[in-house]
Amino acid sequence: MPDEALHSRLGSLVEGYAPASRETLAAHAVDGVVPAAVVAPDSVESLSATVKMASEQGYTVIPRGGGTKMDFGHPPSRADIVVSLARMNRIVSHEPADQTATAEAGITMAGLQAGLGERGQYLPLDPPHGDAGTLGGVLATNASGVLRTSFGTARDMVIGVRVVQADGTIVKSGGRVVKNVAGYDLNKLYIGSLGTLGILAEVNLKLQPLPAAGRMIIGSMPGISAAAECAFRVLDSEIMPSFLELADPVTHSLLAGEHGADRGNGAGSGDAQDGDAQGGGAQRGDGRRGNDRTAPGFPLIAGMFGPEETVDWQIGECERLLRETGATGVTRLEGDAYRQALESMRAFPAGRLVPRGMQSGVTCRASVTPDEVEALYRLAEERCGRLSVGCGMLSHFASGHVAFVFYGERPFQEADYDGLAGLVEALRTASEQHGAFVVEHAPAALKERVGAWGSSRGNRHLMEMLKYRFDPKGTLNPGRFVDGI
Amino acid sequence: MDKEQLVDRLVAALGRENVIDAPDQLIVYECDGLTIDRNAPHAVVYPTTAEEVAAVVRILHEAGIPFVARGAGTGLSGGSLPPDGGVMIALTKMNRIVEVDFRNQRALVEAGVVNLHLSKEVGRQGYHFVPDPSSQYACTIGGNIAENSGGPHTLKYGVTTNHTLGVEVVLPDGQVTWFGGKADDAVGYDLRGLLIGSEGMLGIVTRAWVKLTRLPQAWRTFLVVFDRVEDASRAVAGVVARGIVPSALEMIDKVAIGAIEAAYHFGFPLDAEAVLIIELEGHEAGLDTQAEAVAAVCGENQARDIRTAEDKKERALLWTSRKRAFGAMGRLSPSYYVQDGVVPRTKIPDIMGVIQTTAEKYGLLIGNVFHAGDGNIHPCIAYDDRDAEQARKTVEASNEILRACVDLGGSITGEHGIGYEKVDLMPLIFDEPDIQAMETVKEVFDERNLSNPGKMFPTNRSCIGCGTAELKYTNRQAALL
Numbered sequence: 001m002p003d004e005a006l007h008s009r010l011g012s013l014v015e016g017y018a019p020a021s022r023e024t025l026a027a028h029a030v031d032g033v034v035p036a037a038v039v040a041p042d043s044v045e046s047l048s049a050t051v052k053m054a055s056e057q058g059y060t061v062i063p064r065g066g067g068t069k070m071d072f073g074h075p076p077s078r079a080d081i082v083v084s085l086a087r088m089n090r091i092v093s094h095e096p097a098d099q100t101a102t103a104e105a106g107i108t109m110a111g112l113q114a115g116l117g118e119r120g121q122y123l124p125l126d127p128p129h130g131d132a133g134t135l136g137g138v139l140a141t142n143a144s145g146v147l148r149t150s151f152g153t154a155r156d157m158v159i160g161v162r163v164v165q166a167d168g169t170i171v172k173s174g175g176r177v178v179k180n181v182a183g184y185d186l187n188k189l190y191i192g193s194l195g196t197l198g199i200l201a202e203v204n205l206k207l208q209p210l211p212a213a214g215r216m217i218i219g220s221m222p223g224i225s226a227a228a229e230c231a232f233r234v235l236d237s238e239i240m241p242s243f244l245e246l247a248d249p250v251t252h253s254l255l256a257g258e259h260g261a262d263r264g265n266g267a268g269s270g271d272a273q274d275g276d277a278q279g280g281g282a283q284r285g286d287g288r289r290g291n292d293r294t295a296p297g298f299p300l301i302a303g304m305f306g307p308e309e310t311v312d313w314q315i316g317e318c319e320r321l322l323r324e325t326g327a328t329g330v331t332r333l334e335g336d337a338y339r340q341a342l343e344s345m346r347a348f349p350a351g352r353l354v355p356r357g358m359q360s361g362v363t364c365r366a367s368v369t370p371d372e373v374e375a376l377y378r379l380a381e382e383r384c385g386r387l388s389v390g391c392g393m394l395s396h397f398a399s400g401h402v403a404f405v406f407y408g409e410r411p412f413q414e415a416d417y418d419g420l421a422g423l424v425e426a427l428r429t430a431s432e433q434h435g436a437f438v439v440e441h442a443p444a445a446l447k448e449r450v451g452a453w454g455s456s457r458g459n460r461h462l463m464e465m466l467k468y469r470f471d472p473k474g475t476l477n478p479g480r481f482v483d484g485i
Numbered sequence: 486m487d488k489e490q491l492v493d494r495l496v497a498a499l500g501r502e503n504v505i506d507a508p509d510q511l512i513v514y515e516c517d518g519l520t521i522d523r524n525a526p527h528a529v530v531y532p533t534t535a536e537e538v539a540a541v542v543r544i545l546h547e548a549g550i551p552f553v554a555r556g557a558g559t560g561l562s563g564g565s566l567p568p569d570g571g572v573m574i575a576l577t578k579m580n581r582i583v584e585v586d587f588r589n590q591r592a593l594v595e596a597g598v599v600n601l602h603l604s605k606e607v608g609r610q611g612y613h614f615v616p617d618p619s620s621q622y623a624c625t626i627g628g629n630i631a632e633n634s635g636g637p638h639t640l641k642y643g644v645t646t647n648h649t650l651g652v653e654v655v656l657p658d659g660q661v662t663w664f665g666g667k668a669d670d671a672v673g674y675d676l677r678g679l680l681i682g683s684e685g686m687l688g689i690v691t692r693a694w695v696k697l698t699r700l701p702q703a704w705r706t707f708l709v710v711f712d713r714v715e716d717a718s719r720a721v722a723g724v725v726a727r728g729i730v731p732s733a734l735e736m737i738d739k740v741a742i743g744a745i746e747a748a749y750h751f752g753f754p755l756d757a758e759a760v761l762i763i764e765l766e767g768h769e770a771g772l773d774t775q776a777e778a779v780a781a782v783c784g785e786n787q788a789r790d791i792r793t794a795e796d797k798k799e800r801a802l803l804w805t806s807r808k809r810a811f812g813a814m815g816r817l818s819p820s821y822y823v824q825d826g827v828v829p830r831t832k833i834p835d836i837m838g839v840i841q842t843t844a845e846k847y848g849l850l851i852g853n854v855f856h857a858g859d860g861n862i863h864p865c866i867a868y869d870d871r872d873a874e875q876a877r878k879t880v881e882a883s884n885e886i887l888r889a890c891v892d893l894g895g896s897i898t899g900e901h902g903i904g905y906e907k908v909d910l911m912p913l914i915f916d917e918p919d920i921q922a923m924e925t926v927k928e929v930f931d932e933r934n935l936s937n938p939g940k941m942f943p944t945n946r947s948c949i950g951c952g953t954a955e956l957k958y959t960n961r962q963a964a965l966l
C-alpha cells in the first residue's frame with residue numbers, strides 16, 4: 001500500500017496529523033524496524049478509529065508511550081503505524097476522598113504523580129524511567145520499582161481499564177471502585193501483555209495517601225550472605241519495610257555518588273540506544289571499575305514510610321538487626337539525602353549506573369524466590385568475572401525481583417555475544433527453577449540469539465490462542481512478545 | 486454415556502468411596518449459600534490429587550459432560566450450582582498444607598484447605614494468610630481463589646488475588662498446568678491473575694502458592710456507637726478521606742446488632758442505630774496518634790461512644806460476633822438473602838439511604854453488616870421462603886439496591902461473584918463488547934463450555950434449569966433492567 005493512502009487516511013481520522021519526516025520515522029524505529037507513519041490520536045475515539053482503519057487495511061500498529069521501553073521484547077515482524085499515546089495525557093478524574101483516579105494512558109508517570117500529589121495522594125508504583133515513561137507503557141511492561149515490597153505491582157493497583165482492541169472496538173473491564181469482582185479480571189491480562197492484546201487507553205487506579213515521613217537506613221554488610229541474612233531477619237521481624245534493597249557494592253557506591261554523599265566527577269558513559277533517563281547525574285560514578293572486591297561492604301538498604309513515630313521505631317529496630325548481623329557501618333538518610341537516594345535507586349537499571357568509563361549494554365530482570373537471590377548474584381558475578389564483564393545488581397529483595405546491568409569498557413559487539421549468551425543462559429536456567437529471567441535492553445542480535453523472554457512454561461498454547469482470538473490479524477505489536485506472539 | 490456408565494467410570498477412576506450418586510445424598514449439593522436456586526448434580530466426586538482431578542475431567546471432557554468445582558459450598562452467588570446433568574467435583578479431600586516456607590513467606594496448599602486452617606497453622610510463627618472472609622472457618626482457599634474473596638481485613642492489604650503467587654490448574658480438557666508459581670512475575674500473559682476470580686469457569690484449581698504475611702506488632706480495635714446511620718456512614722468516608730488506612734472498617738446497623746446480640750451476647754448497644762468496628766494495626770509507636778485521629782473523625786460525626794477492645798480475648802470475641810452475623814440474621818426469619826454490592830466509599834451515606842427506602846417500599850426487614858471501608862455493602866434481607874410473594878419482593882428489592890450501586894458509580898459485586906445469581910445483571914455494568922471479550926477468554930480455555938457452564942454470562946444461562954431444577958426467582962426481573 002502506498003504511503004500516500006495511509007497518510008490521507010490518518011489525516012482524516014486524527015486531528016493535526018502530518019506525515020512524519022524521515023528522521024522522525026527513523027527515531028521511531030523499533031529494534032531497527034522503521035515504521036511508515038507516526039500518529040498521535042488525541043482521544044479514545046480517534047485512537048479507536050485509527051486502529052480500526054489499520055486492522056481493516058491490513059496495517060500493523062505499534063503502540064508507543066514515552067518510548068522508554070521500545071526495545072523490550074523482540075523486534076516486531078512488521079511496523080507500519082506507530083501510534084503514540086503522547087496526546088492522551090490527562091488525569092480524567094481524581095476523587096481524593098475515595099482514593100481513586102482515572103488517567104489517560106499516555107500521561108507520564110511524573111505528570112501523574114505531580115497531579116495526584118497536589119491533593120496529597122500518589123500511585124505507589126515507581127518503576128525506572130519515572131520521568132518520561134508513561135502510565136500505559138509501565139502497565140504494558142508491568143514495570144515496578146522499590147515500592148513493590150509494600151504495595152505490589154500495577155496488578156495490585158489497577159482497578160479498571162478502557163482498552164482499544166485490535167479491531168478498534170473499545171472495551172472496558174473492572175470499574176472505578178476499589179473492590180470489585182464482576183466479570184473476569186481482564187485488567188490482569190492487559191497488564192504486562194506489551195500491547196499485544198489491546199491498547200490501554202484509560203486506567204482507573206487505586207491510590208495511597210502520601211506518607212507523612214520517609215527515611216532510609218543503609219547497612220554495610222561484610223558480604224552478600226550477611227546482607228541476605230539480615231534481610232531475612234528484617235522480613236521476619238515486626239518491621240514492615242516499605243522497601244528492602246540489596247545492591248552490589250559498586251552499584252551502591254554509584255548510587256551514593258548520585259545522592260551526593262560520595263559524588264565523583266566522572267564523565268557519563270553514553271548509550272546510543274536509550275535516549276531518555278540519561279539526564280541528571282545518572283552516569284556519574286566514583287571511578288571504581290568492575291566488581292571491586294575491596295569495595296567497602298555489601299549494602300542492605302531499608303526504607304520506612306508512614307507516621308513519624310512509626311518510622312523512627314522501625315529505623316531503630318532495623319539498625320539493631322543490621323548491627324547484630326555484622327554491619328560494619330550504618331548510615332541513616334532523611335530529608336533531601338533520603339529523597340535523592342530513593343530517586344537514584346529508582347533510576348536503576350534504567351539510569352545505567354555503571355562506573356566511569358564503562359559502557360552498559362545489557363539489562364535484565366530475574367524473578368526468583370528471596371532465598372535464591374544470593375546464589376543468583378554469585379552466579380552472575382562468577383560468570384561475569386570470567387568474561388571480564390562488569391555486573392551491577394539491585395534486588396527488591398522481598399519479592400525476589402533482581403535487576404541486573406552488565407557493562408564493559410566498550411559497547412558490546414558481535415565478538416562478545418557468545419560469552420553474554422552463555423551468561424544469560426546460565427542465569428535463566430537458575431531463575432527458571434521457580435521464576436523467570438527476562439532480557440530487557442540488549443543489542444537486537446543478542447536478544448534474538450537468547451530470546452528476550454524465556455519460557456512460558458507449558459502455557460504457550462493458551463497464550464497463542466488468547467492472542468489469536470484477541471487479535472486474529474496480528475495487528476498489534478506482532479512478534480514482540482513471548483513465543484513469537 | 487448414560488448415568489450408570491458414567492458413574493462406573495468415575496468409580497473406576499477414584500474408587501467407590503470417592504463417588505456419591507444416591508439421590509438422597511445428593512440433596513446437600515443442590516445449592517451453595519444461595520439457597521434460593523437448586524439443582525441436583527448427577528454425581529459428586531472427591532478426588533484426592535491433581536492427577537485424579539485431571540482423570541475425572543478427561544472422562545467428562547471426552548463424554549461432553551459439564552462439571553462444577555466445589556469447595557465448602559459457602560458461596561453466596563450460586564457459583565457451584567450444578568449444571569443440568571453435570572458432575573460436581575468436590576475438593577474437600579484435597580486439604581493438605583503441602584509446604585510452609587517461612588523464609589520466603591509463602592505456602593503451598595491444596596485447594597481444599599480451609600482458609601482458617603492455614604492462618605492457624607502459621608499463626609504460632611507470627612504469620613497469617615491475609616484474606617479472611619467471614620466464612621473463613623469453613624470456606625476453602627480454592628473457593629477464595631475462584632471468587633477472589635475479600636474479608637474484613639483485606640481493606641489494607643488486599644484481597645485473594647494480591648496474595649496468590651501461582652495456581653496449579655486442571656484445564657477443562659484435563660491438562661494440568663501452573664499459572665505463576667512459587668516466584669512472582671511469570672513470563673507472558675498473567676494467566677494467574679486471569680484465573681483468580683474466574684469462578685471455576687476456566688479450570689479447576691488443585692494447588693496454590695500463597696503469600697504469608699507477618700502479623701502486626703500491635704492492634705487497636707474500637708467499637709464506635711452512633712445514633713444515626715448517616716453519621717456512621719460519614720465517619721467511614723471521613724476516616725478514608727483523612728488518609729488513614731485502617732486494617733478493617735466494618736459497619737453493623739440496628740437490625741443486625743439485634744440479631745448478633747441475641748445470638749452472641751457480646752454487649753452491643755441495642756439502642757444504637759449503627760456501630761463501626763474500626764481496627765488499626767501496625768507498630769505500637771504511633772498507633773495511638775492514629776487512634777486519636779480516628780476518634781476525632783468519629784467525634785465530628787456525632788459518635789455517641791467509642792469503646793476499645795481491652796485485650797486479645799475481647800478483640801477475638803468482637804470479630805467472632807461480626808463474622809457470624811449472617812448466621813445470626815437467620816434467627817430473625819426462616820430465610821435470609823445476603824446481597825453484595827459496591828459503591829465509592831464517599832457514597833456510603835447515599836446507598837444506606839437507598840437501602841432504607843427500599844426496605845420501606847417493599848415492607849421488608851433489611852439488616853446491614855458490611856465492609857464499609859471499601860464501600861462493599863451486604864444488605865441482608867430477612868424473608869420467608871415459603872411465601873412466594875415475599876421471595877419475589879426480596880429479589881426485586883435487592884436488584885433495586887444493586888442498580889443504585891451502579892448509578893452511584895459502583896459495582897454489582899465486591900466479593901461474592903456473579904455466579905448464577907447475577908447473570909442477568911451483568912449488562913448493568915458491562916456493554917456487549919466488554920462481555921464479548923470475557924466470553925472470548927472463556928472459549929479459549931473451555932471450547933466446549935463444560936467447566937461451570939451457565940454462570941456469569943447472560944447468554945449462557947440455559948445450561949441450568951432445563952431439567953428438574955427448582956429455579957425460583959433469581960434474576961427473573963428483566964423489567965427492572
Ligand SMILES: Cc1cc2nc3c(=O)[nH]c(=O)nc-3n(C[C@H](O)[C@H](O)[C@H](O)COP(=O)(O)OP(=O)(O)OC[C@H]3O[C@@H](n4cnc5c(N)ncnc54)[C@H](O)[C@@H]3O)c2cc1C
Nearest residue numbers: 556557558559560564619625627628631634635685690900
Ligand atoms: C456466612 C458467610 C460469610 C461470608 N463472608 C464472606 C466475606 O467476608 N468475603 C467474601 O469474599 N466472601 C464471603 N462469603 C462467600 C464465600 O464464603 C466465599 O465466596 C468463599 O470464597 C467460597 O469458598 P467455598 O470453598 O465455600 O467455595 P464454593 O462455594 O464451594 O465455590 C464457590 C465458587 O468457586 C468455585 N470453586 C470452588 N473451588 C474451586 C477450585 N478448587 N477450583 C476452581 N473453582 C472452584 C465453585 O465452582 C464456585 O463457582 C461468605 C459466605 C457465607 C456463607
